[in-house]
Amino acid sequence: MNSTHTIEQSNNQAKARANVGTEISKVSIAAIAVSAGVIGCWATACLFAGTISSGGPSGLVNHLVKAIIG
Numbered sequence: 001m002n003s004t005h006t007i008e009q010s011n012n013q014a015k016a017r018a019n020v021g022t023e024i025s026k027v028s029i030a031a032i033a034v035s036a037g038v039i040g041c042w043a044t045a046c047l048f049a050g051t052i053s054s055g056g057p058s059g060l061v062n063h064l065v066k067a068i069i070g
Contacts (some may be wrong), residue, residue: 054060
């Protein structure tokens with residue numbers, strides 16, 4: 001009877017360790033996804049701000065070419 005209890009306890013501990021690893025992976029993936037979303041929103045906001053401040057899409061391209069060529 002005592003050995004059965006020990007085996008069940010070992011199985012439960014192994015399952016708990018596996019669940020912790022799975023949950024850590026889920027949290028990591030969620031954090032990466034949120035970070036990517038924030039970076040994407042920031043990049044879009046910067047693109048719109050650059051377009052507005054340069055006088056439109058053609059001005060943005062013109063300034064980009066000037067920045068690359070020198």
